[in-house]
Amino acid sequence: MKTIDELLSEGVAGKRVFVRADLNVPLDGTRITDDGRIRAVLPTVKALADAGARVVVASHLGRPKGAPDPAFSLAPAAARLGELLGSDVPFATDTVGESARTTVAGLSDGQVAVVENLRFNAGETSKDDAERGAFADRLAALADVYVGDGFGAVHRKHASVFDLPARLPHYAGHLIATEVGVLRKLTDDVKRPYAVVLGGAKVSDKLAVIDQLLGKADRLLIGGGMVFTFLKAKGHEIGSSLVQEDQLPVVREYIERAEKSGVELVLPVDVVVAPEFPDLKTKAPGRPSTVAADAMPAGQMGLDIGPESRKLYASKIADAATVFWNGPMGVFEHPDFAEGTKAVAQALLDSQAFTVVGGGDSAAAVRILGFDENAFGHISTGGGASLEYLEGKTLPGLAALED
Numbered sequence: 001m002k003t004i005d006e007l008l009s010e011g012v013a014g015k016r017v018f019v020r021a022d023l024n025v026p027l028d029g030t031r032i033t034d035d036g037r038i039r040a041v042l043p044t045v046k047a048l049a050d051a052g053a054r055v056v057v058a059s060h061l062g063r064p065k066g067a068p069d070p071a072f073s074l075a076p077a078a079a080r081l082g083e084l085l086g087s088d089v090p091f092a093t094d095t096v097g098e099s100a101r102t103t104v105a106g107l108s109d110g111q112v113a114v115v116e117n118l119r120f121n122a123g124e125t126s127k128d129d130a131e132r133g134a135f136a137d138r139l140a141a142l143a144d145v146y147v148g149d150g151f152g153a154v155h156r157k158h159a160s161v162f163d164l165p166a167r168l169p170h171y172a173g174h175l176i177a178t179e180v181g182v183l184r185k186l187t188d189d190v191k192r193p194y195a196v197v198l199g200g201a202k203v204s205d206k207l208a209v210i211d212q213l214l215g216k217a218d219r220l221l222i223g224g225g226m227v228f229t230f231l232k233a234k235g236h237e238i239g240s241s242l243v244q245e246d247q248l249p250v251v252r253e254y255i256e257r258a259e260k261s262g263v264e265l266v267l268p269v270d271v272v273v274a275p276e277f278p279d280l281k282t283k284a285p286g287r288p289s290t291v292a293a294d295a296m297p298a299g300q301m302g303l304d305i306g307p308e309s310r311k312l313y314a315s316k317i318a319d320a321a322t323v324f325w326n327g328p329m330g331v332f333e334h335p336d337f338a339e340g341t342k343a344v345a346q347a348l349l350d351s352q353a354f355t356v357v358g359g360g361d362s363a364a365a366v367r368i369l370g371f372d373e374n375a376f377g378h379i380s381t382g383g384g385a386s387l388e389y390l391e392g393k394t395l396p397g398l399a400a401l402e403d
């Protein structure tokens with residue numbers, strides 16, 4: 001894999017460089033609640049701009065349906081990038097159309113522009129190679145060189161991640177190089193006991209990861225929205241909690257396999273429930289109560305792990321040598337359901353283990369809840385991406401950067 005250092009030594013002054021970033025930041029309306037992913041790509045963007053490149057930054061944000069949707073505009077991220085760079089960052093209101101072409105044509109050496117959300121175009125995420133290829137051709141027309149630095153999206157076989165690098169000279173940016181360097185430590189020679197803490201809401205993505213982790217980790221601690229598919233698989237009531245019904249047989253098999261292979265599969269013993277999902281905007285009282293995990297009342301929704309579970313999880317983290325954590329333990333955006341996530345973050349800080357936090361939302365949670373991000377071994381910008389890397393899968397966005 002050629003890195004940006006090689007590109008810089010070859011010289012980029014006056015060249016149009018397409019930087020595929022992951023600016024998929026959490027938003028509250030148009031307010032960015034955590035700009036970690038924007039700061040993470042700064043070293044690459046700055047290095048290119050300082051070397052006189054005309055930098056075109058592109059990213060997805062959220063999961064719009066292949067057409068423009070103002071709720072998912074990259075405009076707030078472009079504005080924040082401009083603030084962080086301390087320079088004017090023009091924003092194209094489309095991705096490959098008139099606005100993008102004019103904006104890129106108007107760039108001067110050392111200037112940075114952002115184009116609108118890649119996923120406003122159906123070709124970006126299409127499963128059809130020809131449709132993705134056609135969109136990649138239009139992206140390629142905007143640039144002379146490609147730099148892949150959106151680590152959070154390298155597990156997606158999308159036009160800007162997979163097809164575009166095949167059409168341009170391509171290099172890995174600083175962020176991708178750093179992320180891969182750290183995650184390699186968890187795959188090549190991991191120090192044991194190795195504990196993996198999994199939570200969050202992307203249940204279907206993460207259940208598949210458990211299949212692989214059962215053969216790699218010594219302990220698997222489950223929290224967040226995933227918990228309830230496990231509790232239901234064990235025959236418990238889960239009220240109106242998040243559940244992946246079609247995965248129940250798979251999860252039952254995981255539970256059996258963990259027992260047979262001696263992997264400790266740790267589930268909450270108590271959960272914090274409420275009558276409904278909390279209002280994250282007003283933060284109105286969430287009416288939480290704590291119940292035993294095997295006695296959830298019907299009509300209540302599980303939104304965090306309970307106090308006994310927090311102690312249990314902290315004890316399983318305390319004497320691990322390596323800990324990888326992906327996904328918040330509960331709906332941490334509301335104070336009534338943030339304690340589980342806080343407890344896991346604190347346990348990571350208190351342990352002597354090499355700790356890696358992976359995931360846009362987990363990293364955001366760490367910062368939003370007031371922890372010092374520098375105290376963790378590494379905070380990865382990739383959720384699904386870091387998990388799939390640990391699974392040992394070939395990631396399309398990394399494969400595409402190889403020669």
Ligand SMILES: Nc1ncnc2c1ncn2[C@@H]1O[C@H](COP(=O)(O)OP(=O)(O)OP(=O)(O)O)[C@@H](O)[C@H]1O
Binds near residue numbers: 152302330332358
């Ligand atoms: N019990 C629960 N029910 C519903 N949602 C939950 C629950 N627990 C956590 N969440 C939500 O999960 C979301 C984060 O999940 P996600 O899987 O996206 O995390 P991530 O892996 O850190 O991020 P990413 O994959 O985006 O990088 C948070 O917004 C949180 O509110």
Ligand SMILES: O=C(O)[C@H](O)COP(=O)(O)O
Binds near residue numbers: 022063
């Ligand atoms: O948040 C993430 O994990 C990345 O930005 C990828 O987003 P996606 O899961 O919508 O592809």
